[in-house]
Amino acid sequence: VTARITHASPAAAYAHSPERLWEGYDSVNFGANEAAQGCTDIARQLVSRSPPIDLLLGGGRKFFYPKTKADDENPSLNGVRTDNISLIDDLWKGRYIWNKTELKKIVLGSPEPLLGLFSYDHMRFETDRIRNPKEEPSLSEMTSFAVEHLLMKTQDKYGFFLFVEGSRIDHGHHYTKARYALDEYVEFDNTIGEVKRILKDKGVLDDTLLVVTADHSHMFSFGAGSARGSNIFGFATLENANVSDIDKMPVNIIAYGNGPNFPATRNRTYLDSIDFNSTEYRQPAALPLIEETHGGEDVAVFAHGPWSHLFTGTMEQHTIAHKMAYAACWDDEIKTEIIKGNGIHVLIVCAFQLQFHVETVQQSSLEILQAVSFETEAASIIKEQEKFIQLLNDIVLANVFPQRIPADGILFNLAEHQATMIKDQTKASWVHKRML
Ligand SMILES: [Zn+2]
Secondary structure (H helix, E strand, O other): OOOEOOOHHHHHOOOOOOOOOOOOOOOOOOOHHHHHOOOOOHHHHHHHOOOOOOEEEEEOHHHHOEOOOEOOOOOOOEOOEOOOOOHHHHHOOOEEEOOHHHHHHOOOOOOOOEEEEOOOOOOOOHHHHOOOOOOOOOHHHHHHHHHHHHHHHHOOOOOOOOOOOOOHHHHHHHOOOHHHHHHHHHHHHHHHHHHHHHHHHOOOHHHOOEEEEOOOEEOEEEOOOOOOOOOOOOEOOOOOOOOOOOOOOOOEOEEEEEEOOOOOOOOHHHHHHOOOOOOOOOOOEEEEOOOOOEEOOOOOEEEEOOOHHHOOOOOOOOHHHHHHHHHOOHHHHHHHHHHHOOHHHHHHHHHHOOOOOOOOOHHHHHHHHHHHOOOHHHHHHHHOOHHHHHHHHHHHHOOOOOOHHHHHHHHHHHHHHOHHHHOOOOOOOOOOOOOO
């Protein structure tokens, strides 16, 4: 990723936190109070995982070092941790690198977990990086390394899951600097192309599910009847009219629904003087805000490879992860984990906890129990829980909605697995009392 590796989306791939700003123990957003309540900052969660994550590349060194330690690249900057712990030196159980020269030296497929933090904060925008790359790899360079490294490491046998984020497309839009956002997007597109090329070279493209999407859109729009070949950062040709039919001034192709360039100056001298390719230019906004906001419309999901046909039509966002897990055959593994890890008893306890929000605790517990109750082993564990069976029957008989649906399903599965016991309804309290 090109953001701090503890930032929103990458953090969601490995940490559990009720607050996105708990990136590090900085005594600003996360400090003694949060730690005393048993919480762990996101950077610390990252380095504490056991076994360690195989490969992590991104920015955000500051949350990994104490205030007393100077940054690897910029000695004038210090870490921000106030708990006096260097996560890199004290806790990380793998190799650590912070520049491109070291990345190039890594032996592809080497077994040691690798953490590469290439920037003190977020990595630079690609538009700026490409002018003076210094020791910072691009998104496509990091991703190409990751794919080749993980292919070697798994020797094409076990496969891998890789999360890649063109993190700063979002930041360019928040600043309403479309030049930054679109250059980031081009690099993201290059990255997808590079990944496909490598997978094809290695003969595994058709065995790999690629899913490309966004976590949200932006208040970003473009159009205005522009002719082919127009500079998208500049003015529209407006079907050859070239100026607005209201104020007779040129009209931008790109505009934001909200943002800082409000009200956008509209006099000819100023409009003629704009350098549209500059990273300083902010496109006009319809409503005033210091930072432009995310957009609310649906985003696209593109998929290629095995089970990619599941990613068609309109879908609820959470289904994406489930479809990826299904394609990777993790579905059955999760069921096995629940059964072997005593998860059924925990879920049954949860199903009785009516003091919590019913739909998120009882309903979810029942749904997971329904999913695992197809397994004989799980069914035999569940059927011994007499009070739980009674609860299921009560839910079904009282027609409590929506819990009735998974309750019905569990009872049906138990009946299927234990057909012999159905014959002896009077003795067995668990027996499914309803005909389905
Ligand atoms: Zn954002």
